[in-house]
Amino acid sequence: MDGHKNQSQGASLLPGCGVIVAEGHETRTYMEENSPRGSLQPSQWDLQEILERFDGDEEFLRELLLIFQQDAKKSLENAREALAEHNYPALTRAAYTLKGTLKNLAMKAAAQAAANLEDAARKESATELENDLRVLDKEMNELLPHVEARLGEVK
């Protein structure tokens, strides 16, 4: 696995699954029991991938994470509102935006959850939407404390 060769400082690789997490943070792996679709892997945020993409620029990562903290909550709120109003085009757009953001930050499980939500919204599949949003919510709730902690580490 390539990750073993170039592991960055302050990050660790979970054996066998290529999951990078900030050092010192509690890590948990779980399979998403509520989602019968998609290919959700254990909750993950690939910090090594993202730092390599930014040439190790921690300051830039911090800048992006601050934007993420503000925007992700808003996008999730937009998705909730759109679902409550059965506004499927708005829900598709909110999920698409979140998916792009999460992919950009190598937050892979959450990005997959957003992709599932986008897919269900496009199909207007009411049965899947509630569960997909719940899964995305859960993924985001897993991620945000890690983001907060990372922001605390890098001043």
Added chain:
Amino acid sequence: MRILIAEDDSLSRTLLERTLQRAGYDVVATADGSEALQELMRQDSPRLALLDWVMPEKDGMWVCQEVRQRKDQAYTYLILLSSRESKQDIVFGLEADADVYLTKPFDVDELKGETAHR
């Protein structure tokens, strides 16, 4: 080389702008399709544009179609950027007269490869 980007999501826009600047591009950043088209219609506009497909109101595909209808300007090389990855989406994107379709997360080396001879 000058490049226009159109991206409504502020995180993705910041990421694109900074990555491209670091790679040596002179970046004109816009937040929606209308603003992007306005910039691209200027005489001295960039001849290379990276457009997010999905944006509120006017999207990247709309910009592609509008630019291609204008015959009185030098050719603009249009790249659609999206997190939609299905073959159907890619074909649909290219049918809108984009030159290239790239998927997120954005890879600057991929862009450099696509634009090296432009």
